[in-house]
Amino acid sequence: MIHTQLIPLAHPLPDDVESFGGGTTLYSSLRWNRAFSGRDATSSVVVARDERGVVRGTLLAHLMPEGSRNTVYDVVTLLDGALDITPRSAQLLLGSRNGQWNGYRIDADGPLHRATVLNALVDEARTIADVPVGFLYGPRPEAEEITRAMGADAVLLLTEANSTVYLDGGGFDAYTARLPAKRRSDVRRDLEAAGGFPNSGPVGADDPALAAWAELAAETQRRHGQPADAVRLRTYLRTCVEGAERAVAFWYGARADPTAFALALVYDGVLWLRLVGLRYDEHGGTSGRYPGVLVFGPVRVAAEEGLAAVDLGAGLADFKGRRGAQNDARWSAILPAGLPVDPRLIAERNAAEAVRLSVNLDSPQRVLA
Numbered sequence: 001m002i003h004t005q006l007i008p009l010a011h012p013l014p015d016d017v018e019s020f021g022g023g024t025t026l027y028s029s030l031r032w033n034r035a036f037s038g039r040d041a042t043s044s045v046v047v048a049r050d051e052r053g054v055v056r057g058t059l060l061a062h063l064m065p066e067g068s069r070n071t072v073y074d075v076v077t078l079l080d081g082a083l084d085i086t087p088r089s090a091q092l093l094l095g096s097r098n099g100q101w102n103g104y105r106i107d108a109d110g111p112l113h114r115a116t117v118l119n120a121l122v123d124e125a126r127t128i129a130d131v132p133v134g135f136l137y138g139p140r141p142e143a144e145e146i147t148r149a150m151g152a153d154a155v156l157l158l159t160e161a162n163s164t165v166y167l168d169g170g171g172f173d174a175y176t177a178r179l180p181a182k183r184r185s186d187v188r189r190d191l192e193a194a195g196g197f198p199n200s201g202p203v204g205a206d207d208p209a210l211a212a213w214a215e216l217a218a219e220t221q222r223r224h225g226q227p228a229d230a231v232r233l234r235t236y237l238r239t240c241v242e243g244a245e246r247a248v249a250f251w252y253g254a255r256a257d258p259t260a261f262a263l264a265l266v267y268d269g270v271l272w273l274r275l276v277g278l279r280y281d282e283h284g285g286t287s288g289r290y291p292g293v294l295v296f297g298p299v300r301v302a303a304e305e306g307l308a309a310v311d312l313g314a315g316l317a318d319f320k321g322r323r324g325a326q327n328d329a330r331w332s333a334i335l336p337a338g339l340p341v342d343p344r345l346i347a348e349r350n351a352a353e354a355v356r357l358s359v360n361l362d363s364p365q366r367v368l369a
Helices: 015-020 030-035 075-079 110-126 140-150 172-177 181-194 209-223 230-242 289-305 317-321 343-357
Strands: 003-008 042-049 055-064 091-094 133-138 155-166 199-203 246-254 257-267 270-278 309-314 326-335
Touching: 003 110, 015 055, 030 055, 030 230, 042 110, 055 110, 075 091, 075 133, 075 155, 075 326, 091 110, 110 140, 133 140, 133 155, 140 155, 140 326, 155 289, 155 317, 155 343, 172 181, 172 289, 181 289, 209 230, 209 246, 209 257, 209 270, 230 257, 230 270, 246 289, 257 289, 270 289, 289 309, 289 317, 317 326
Parallel strands: 091 133, 270 309
Antiparallel strands: 003 042, 042 055, 055 091, 133 326, 155 309, 155 326, 199 246, 246 257, 257 270
16 A cells, blocks of 8 residues: 655655655756756655555656746647647646656565556646646656556657766776777867866855856857856856755866856766856867867766766767767656647657657667667
8 A cells, every 4th residue: 555645845854755865866856856946836745655654756746837938848849739738838747847867766566566656656746736747858668657657648758868978987098998999089189179178176056157157158058049148047057056966067268267168966976967158169169178078077077086977968969979978768758638639740759759869769768879
């Protein structure tokens, strides 16, 4: 017998729930979601206990009455015309609400018990509101589990690819040794163009350099046609720092006026790249500084610290794959809350995404490129 409880994330949690945690990734952790709580959402923790009162599972749930300002995390946008409602409609997001690597935490005996716990968590979360529900950007096994727990009306979408450099011991030389010879030459070329590895160091939430980094990040986003506000990005950077165990920055040039920077966060033995800012030349080049702050500096520091992996995030899978990252598909489970969805449109959308992401839908967990 499983008993569930819904606790607002803003409230103090029981000690056993706090120690159990919220999910398996930085972006589904309690600390990360506390840091971002109150921003256009009401966040809760769904807790499942067995008959002895032992915590068996937790799942974060975020009610967003006006949807998400981030289209990457807007359920309606992801359904891409297959659902006849407008973007920015009310929705309930399960697990993470940003970051594009979702997860939840279950401690159960065997697949049947695991399914029972997950079903209870999802059923309790759905009592929050009768709105479309999304578990976005999870590995396929987790997304499939959630889809089954949501019921027959749920759909499974292929939504992105995430890139991770896994470290098997050794330093930066061990990382490059695992690359094909041509890729090793590319690493040397990039580092020579950039003038070597980037600088690196710890970052605090009140670090004065955050203002300059936010300006550079805004410049980069505007270059790629995205709206950007440096003041908002500075607040975002500070919130990211507060949401992790610790933060590390990588930069070229002066720390307070860099030509390139990246913010990375340490959580659960992984270094998570969060935001990059770049200064481009007249031809759009970065003189090797982009791979320097995104990949090479973080990999060197993570290897020196004995971390297990560097998560490079979603997008640019080909670029990251050529620099030693493993690219894995990310899937989303969506329950349209009684609204009709055309299965043909879902199938067409997944097929188009498979082409874009180089995913074989017959064996779709790993990105092939």
